[in-house]
Amino acid sequence: MYPFRAVESKWQKRFEENKSHQIADFSKNPCYILEMLPYPSGKIHMGHVRNYSIGDAMARFYRAKGYSVLHPMGWDAFGLPAENAAMEQKKHPKTWTYSNIETMRTQLKALGLSYDWSREFATCDELYYGLEQKIFLDFYDKGLAYRKESWVNFDPVEQSVLANEQVINGRGWRSGALVERKKLTQWSIKITAYAEELLNDLKKLTKWPDKVLKMQENWIGKSVGAHIHFNIDGSDDMITVFTTKPHTLFGASFVAIAPHHPFIKQLTDPKIKDFIGECDRMITTEEAMATMEKKGMWSGYDAQHPLIPGKKIPIYIANFVLSDYGTGALFGCPAHDTRDFEFAHLYNLPVHRVIDEVDQENLPFISNGGHMINSDFLNGMSQEQAFEAIINYLEEKGFGSRHVTYRLRDWLVSRQRYWGCPIPIIYCDQCGTQKAPLPVVLPQDVSFDRPGNPLDHHPTWKYTTCSTCQGPAIRETDTLDTFFESSWYFLRYCCPQDSVPVDSPKCDHFAPVDLYIGGIEHAVLHLLYARFFTKALRDLGYVHMDEPFQELLTQGMVCHVTYQDSKGKWVYPTDVKKDGDSYSHITTGEKITLGRLEKMSKSKKNVVDPQDIIDHYGADCARLFILSDTPPDKDFDWNDDGLDGCGRYLNRLYRLMESIKSYNNEGTSETISHKNLLKKVHKLAKNINDEYEKIVLNKVVALCREMTYVIEDAIDQKAPLPMIMNMVQFLLCYLQPIIPHITHEIEEQLAVANTLKVFSPNCVWMMYDPELLKDDQVTYVIQVNGKLKGQVCVPADAVEYDIKNQCLEHIRHTIKDATIQKEIFVKGRLVNFVVN
RNA sequence: GAGACUGUGGUGGAAUCGGUAGACACAGCAGACUUAAAAUCUGCCGCCAUGUGCGUGAGGGUUCGAGUCCCUCCAGUCUCACCA
Numbered sequence: 077m078y079p080f081r082a083v084e085s086k087w088q089k090r091f092e093e094n095k096s097h098q099i100a101d102f103s104k105n106p107c108y109i110l111e112m113l114p115y116p117s118g119k120i121h122m123g124h125v126r127n128y129s130i131g132d133a134m135a136r137f138y139r140a141k142g143y144s145v146l147h148p149m150g151w152d153a154f155g156l157p158a159e160n161a162a163m164e165q166k167k168h169p170k171t172w173t174y175s176n177i178e179t180m181r182t183q184l185k186a187l188g189l190s191y192d193w194s195r196e197f198a199t200c201d202e203l204y205y206g207l208e209q210k211i212f213l214d215f216y217d218k219g220l221a222y223r224k225e226s227w228v229n230f231d232p233v234e235q236s237v238l239a240n241e242q243v244i245n246g247r248g249w250r251s252g253a254l255v256e257r258k259k260l261t262q263w264s265i266k267i268t269a270y271a272e273e274l275l276n277d278l279k280k281l282t283k284w285p286d287k288v289l290k291m292q293e294n295w296i297g298k299s300v301g302a303h304i305h306f307n308i309d310g311s312d313d314m315i316t317v318f319t320t321k322p323h324t325l326f327g328a329s330f331v332a333i334a335p336h337h338p339f340i341k342q343l344t345d346p347k348i349k350d351f352i353g354e355c356d357r358m359i360t361t362e363e364a365m366a367t368m369e370k371k372g373m374w375s376g377y378d379a380q381h382p383l384i385p386g387k388k389i390p391i392y393i394a395n396f397v398l399s400d401y402g403t404g405a406l407f408g409c410p411a412h413d414t415r416d417f418e419f420a421h422l423y424n425l426p427v428h429r430v431i432d433e434v435d436q437e438n439l440p441f442i443s444n445g446g447h448m449i450n451s452d453f454l455n456g457m458s459q460e461q462a463f464e465a466i467i468n469y470l471e472e473k474g475f476g477s478r479h480v481t482y483r484l485r486d487w488l489v490s491r492q493r494y495w496g497c498p499i500p501i502i503y504c505d506q507c508g509t510q511k512a513p514l515p516v517v518l519p520q521d522v523s524f525d526r527p528g529n530p531l532d533h534h535p536t537w538k539y540t541t542c543s544t545c546q547g548p549a550i551r552e553t554d555t556l557d558t559f560f561e562s563s564w565y566f567l568r569y570c571c572p573q574d575s576v577p578v579d580s581p582k583c584d585h586f587a588p589v590d591l592y593i594g595g596i597e598h599a600v601l602h603l604l605y606a607r608f609f610t611k612a613l614r615d616l617g618y619v620h621m622d623e624p625f626q627e628l629l630t631q632g633m634v635c636h637v638t639y640q641d642s643k644g645k646w647v648y649p650t651d652v653k654k655d656g657d658s659y660s661h662i663t664t665g666e667k668i669t670l671g672r673l674e675k676m677s678k679s680k681k682n683v684v685d686p687q688d689i690i691d692h693y694g695a696d697c698a699r700l701f702i703l704s705d706t707p708p709d710k711d712f713d714w715n716d717d718g719l720d721g722c723g724r725y726l727n728r729l730y731r732l733m734e735s736i737k738s739y740n741n742e743g744t745s746e747t748i749s750h751k752n753l754l755k756k757v758h759k760l761a762k763n764i765n766d767e768y769e770k771i772v773l774n775k776v777v778a779l780c781r782e783m784t785y786v787i788e789d790a791i792d793q794k795a796p797l798p799m800i801m802n803m804v805q806f807l808l809c810y811l812q813p814i815i816p817h818i819t820h821e822i823e824e825q826l827a828v829a830n831t832l833k834v835f836s837p838n839c840v841w842m843m844y845d846p847e848l849l850k851d852d853q854v855t856y857v858i859q860v861n862g863k864l865k866g867q868v869c870v871p872a873d874a875v876e877y878d879i880k881n882q883c884l885e886h887i888r889h890t891i892k893d894a895t896i897q898k899e900i901f902v903k904g905r906l907v908n909f910v911v912n
Numbered sequence: 913g914a915g916a917c918u919g920u921g922g923u924g925g926a927a928u929c930g931g932u933a934g935a936c937a938c939a940g941c942a943g944a945c946u947u948a949a950a951a952u953c954u955g956c957c958g959c960c961a962u963g964u965g966c967g968u969g970a971g972g973g974u975u976c977g978a979g980u981c982c983c984u985c986c987a988g989u990c991u992c993a994c995c996a
Contacts, residue, residue, distance in 0.1 A: 077951085287991085290915085291916090291992080294991080320995090370994080396994050397994085397996080398995065402995075413996075416996085596990085600991090704924095704936085705937065710925090712924090715938075717923095721937065724952095728952095731952090775935090775936080777936075777937090778925090778937075782936070857932050859977070860964085862976055867932070897976090900931090906977090
């Protein structure tokens with residue numbers, strides 16, 4: 077039996093003592109492999125094990141191939157759970173966080189992950205967030221960080237802003253209180269300044285999954301159209317609308333504005349005030365938004381149609397018009413827009429058709445085809461022609477202009493929270509908004525005994541002096557959204573101790589990240605923010621690259637079946653006993669029903685603790701199992717049976733080693749059969765190399781298992797020892813990235829017995845010999861009318877004529893006297909006879 | 913409502929360019945070893961069944977040949993969701 081406990085701790089100790097995973101040689105080819113950093117919530121979960129096993133296999137692969145691999149790890153350590161823990165367990169967020177980090181670091185080390193721990197940091201380290209404040213001020217100087225009033229989700233119990241995803245059915249996810257829409261002055265980051273570049277550079281990301289590129293493209297949401305100005309009857313004001321279909325302007329029958337459009341301020345009718353209040357209350361959840369009934373109210377004003385003198389169209393306030401998209405106003409053309417059509421029906425507004433196409437009588441008519449009608453000078457044009465023509469006309473007359481709008485909004489970063497990076501700003505009555513001297517350090521003595529932001533309640537911290545006039549001033553008490561920290565940590569790993577946020581030469585050496593691995597749930601926000609930071613930091617001179625992550629692998633979720641008792645309560649897998657086809661509770665004996673496979677989550681209790689797996693089976697076994705059956709990008713279904721199989725395989729490897737150690741080499745000589753086994757090894761070696769390059773690690777494992785059987789055959793067939801040792805070198809080399817402990821142990825033990833050296837101390841990647849990939853025999857498949865009828869083995873240099881004849885001989889009895897009408901010959905593969 | 917992706921044995925999954933469907937594993941079955949068990953080893957393992965059979969969600973098409981390409985439909989998963 078393979079003594080995994082002793083072996084694993086031995087090698088982990090040795091790796092650490094030898095600093096095996098720190099970068100020794102800066103002249104070699106650099107390669108940066110990175111996995112998304114974890115939130116230190118307490119202990120690691122299976123998702124971490126999967127993410128980091130994939131990353132570690134790739135890091136070890138490239139290291140073994142001779143690259144100087146940067147493979148760091150750190151902690152995304154700011155965030156709300158630390159404050160919740162402070163309230164529930166009376167622990168200081170800092171204490172809680174660092175103690176969790178301690179636990180999780182120990183766990184990651186127990187998995188044998190090859191991180192360069194000398195570069196580790198937590199984003200809540202004073203050094204890290206202090207330098208982040210420098211970046212914030214750089215953004216501020218460039219106008220990329222600014223304060224604006226915006227509508228936010230405000231939780232009245234928590235006294236804090238909530239992110240959209242923290243609002244569930246209109247209530248705060250934790251307090252359960254009805255969320256209010258509130259207008260607050262908040263710090264925002266001008267990500268929209270980079271919208272066009274963020275969109276265009278998606279083209280450069282050729283090694284990103286299409287799905288993620290598409291999601292980012294949709295998120296940025298570029299729309300090309302026009303601004304059109306409408307004069308208001310009886311007012312000096314003007315309403316500007318954004319539209320992507322300016323050519324349908326002659327079909328306009330109303331203008332609709334958002335409930336918070338500036339024009340509303342002029343309206344005094346109490347009924348309108350009521351209506352706006354109603355709109356405010358209705359919003360919040362996304363599904364509700366989508367299914368919400370359209371409601372509108374006439375503002376009491378009409379707009380003058382810009383192109384039809386004397387024609388007036390009503391101005392409505394409508395609940396479905398978004399105040400922060402476009403101009404917060406639109407014109408409705410019911411004939412060619414479903415939403416406008418619906419609205420027109422509701423309020424009996426006219427429907428004017430302006431696009432015609434044969435056999436398309438029904439309204440609303442929505443398509444890119446047809447030609448313009450009822451539209452004066454646009455009549456007869458295609459939609460594209462009319463689009464250009466009307467924009468030119470509007471610009472000429474000063475009625476409007478070409479305009480591009482993005483769905484992407486600026487990034488609101490203020491949070492009324494303690495456990496985050498303080499926004500380094502002070503407010504002085506005399507001098508206004510001032511940059512704070514850095515670093516702005518979080519005070520330790522805070523209390524969480526009342527709602528709201530502890531920084532705001534702190535008796536002294538908030539009060540300071542203005543750095544310009546030395547007069548009294550107060551600090552900004554909001555902290556930054558924690559996505560801020562994860563937007564540049566990958567640059568910091570290149571220079572974790574430097575006194576500047578990012579040291580350009582060090583960063584230029586390793587960045588951009590060659591391979592970034594993490595969950596699909598970060599497809600938009602984190603990855604978009606990180607891309608934005610990279611571009612902004614480039615423009616500030618910190619880095620010299622456009623994109624942070626060359627290749628992206630989004631690994632699938634780890635899933636497990638769910639169990640429920642008769643009352644519908646979730647039950648942990650460890651509490652379930654299986655008897656044949658039925659399941660029962662291990663202590664109460666109650667009947668348990670099997671639910672569907674779902675992502676492992678604490679709330680459904682369908683979790684398996686990685687620590688239990690490491691304790692019972694060892695790190696190599698856990699790593700092997702999680703990499704073996706499922707491609708990294710697909711969801712992984714956990715089942716304990718597979719784990720036993722992996723344990724058996726490790727034992728098998730260990731036995732293989734022992735049989736080699738006691739191998740009797742006397743009187744053996746190489747035969748053709750041995751040579752063929754060697755060829756098999758080289759063929760497998762080629763495939764394994766290819767699969768590693770493609771990060772299809774489940775196939776790497778499958779092919780390695782095949783290679784193991786070939787070596788066992790070679791031993792059974794008494795192949796010469798040097799040949800067997802050579803085969804084992806291949807196998808150990810290819811398995812080492814996946815199961816590092818056992819492979820190092822076997823290498824060491826065989827090195828004592830013989831003279832094998834594969835990867836320690838100096839890595840040599842085993843490369844197959846192309847000569848040995850060639851076959852002197854080729855198998856041809858014989859088909860009749862495309863159906864398989866047999867196969868034949870011919871010498872590799874056989875000519876087409878001979879092969880065909882041999883095949884024909886083989887199937888003559890099957891086709892009897894049918895005439896052969898055609899013969900298809902595919903070199904090296906098959907012969908197909910077409911008969912009538 | 914819009915879009916994207918996926919669909920292969922009891923299960924996870926293989927199958928370069930359209931060329932032997934089911935690699936590798938899990939589960940299962942039978943046997944060997946053993947006083948016995950564990951471990952290990954050997955064999956079997958898509959279906960009907962014994963053949964010119966059927967079979968990659970269903971139906972059609974292109975082709976000498978389709979899991980792979982095209983069309984229609986069904987199911988599931990995910991993303992976006994009044995974006996003017």
